[in-house]
Amino acid sequence: MKLLVVAGFLGSGKTTVLLDLAQRLTGDGFTLAIVENEIGEVGVDGEVVRRHGLPVREVFGGCICCTLQTGLVETLVAIEAEFAPDYAVVEPTGLAAPGAVVATVRALMPSLERVTTLTLVDAERWEMLWEVVEPLVTAQIESADVVAVNKADVAGEAATGAARDAVRRLNPAAPVLETDAAAGTGLADLYAAVRA
């Protein structure tokens, strides 16, 4: 089983991208299971994913990068044992530092064939997020294998360029793609990048 972590700050478009990637994976014949993590005691994203006909398990009431690390690993172990899908796709809460998630899962699930972290960056709100939550956004970018600067179409070239430049400075090794998930722009290239 391969693990794909779709990370990024709150409202950056994680669920929209996850749905697209999941549909491309199933369209290419891969089996998958999705794990949704919400910091609140009741969640919205799981309902949205389920409405699209995708299998989902939910981890509520905390963050899988800290308080719910054990819950995530238990969920992934159960998924691997029960379904052995080709991919487990995890959407952490937007407050998660994905590096902590990946470190724990790698340590406790050596059977995983591969772990890929995709981080979404909200180009439309880049300046504000950098001002208020810079350390969190930095942590999310630095631990990414692939970065998508999302909402590029609505953000405009200046904001998108600022986000793209910051991403390249923070994580020079990661491929950086520009997407607008709500409009479906750039998602085929993103799919190729996360599978490369």
Add this chain to the structure above:
Amino acid sequence: MSDGQRHGDGHEHGHEHGHDLRYLTGGAQPEVFAATATLTFAAPVAQAEVEAAVAAFLRRLGSALAAAGCVLIGHIKGVVTAEGGDELEFSSTRLDADPRFGGSFAQAARRADLTLNVIVFGVEAGALPGIVTAAWADGDPFAAWHIPGG
């Protein structure tokens, strides 16, 4: 934050709100409201009416959050599930624009269930449930909220 968990990258999470992010968020604490509500309408409502009601609620909520010192909208998202199973989802990250909607109501509904998640920064700890439910009640005083742990 003696009850927190410190990770290898140096950030620390405590349990005061389930996710204490003072290191990662530069001191701005996230406040979380996650709850469900049963909505009962005097007459069946169509999708456009639900969308208008949600948009109006978010405008009221935005004004209240700004007055309460909110410095950043993390994410406001929700799902309205009609009695027949139709779902209408909404998402907003800014209060100067209408929310993005997905899904649809194929037919008008007299009753629906709302699931709502609100995560914001800069609001006084513990104040968010009162702000959200008051903003909703200004438009629909008949909603019956269920707030886990509340």
